[in-house]
Amino acid sequence: MNLLIGVLIAIGFFFVLQYGMVLKMRMKKGKPAPELSGKYDRALKNGGAALFYFYSDGCGACKPMTPLFDEFSSTRKNVFKVNISNDMATARKFGVMGTPSTVLVRDGKIAEFLVGPQPRERIEALLPGR
Template sequence: MNLSIALTAGLVFALLLLRQYALVCRARRSTGSVLPATAPVRNGIYFFHARHCGPCQAIKPLVERLRVAHPNLVAVEVSDDPTLARAVGIAATPSFIAVRDGRVKEVRLGAVSEAWLRQHLTGH
């Protein structure tokens, strides 16, 4: 009995790691892709989030505070704009997409630091 529980737990853990690896690979493939013409910002950061996402809600106050001074920080609720989320390959939330000249420069899955946000918002 204990061996089967351990094997099942190991299999579940391996599947979760495989899923995470697949998400990271998908995000990396988005690098260099062109934003849709309807995207509101050509240089800045897109914060893709979901209402039901706990980590999204945890980082949202930081994003909202920075948005006051940085109009090039765009928060996108994925269920409100699934077309944009699909266009840049969003498969998990929270996700941050740094863009320059209408192209995806960098993709980050999960929460990011305030320093990373500021660096990519100012282009330094």
């Protein structure tokens, strides 16, 4: 009985942490985008909008989304794949706490912050320059 209660408490704690992380990320909507450098900064200044996909190589939930962003980033100049293993600084600036995360920046503000895998239709609706 004590083991069952312990397991239920652990599961509940896990879900509370997950919900808290998602809520914290979603609260970033409407906030100013972080100061970026290089190609990211140029894209925001030139086009006004950019879509960032944060992923990691070992992320199982990223596997279905990464090919979509391979396609989108090769045909659109303001769509960026950010591998947090190689570019943790950019992920930290946005406050990314888990992968996959998708962030739309428009007019200098975070317009959308999605956590977890998303369907193709949802990503296409976010693409800059539509």
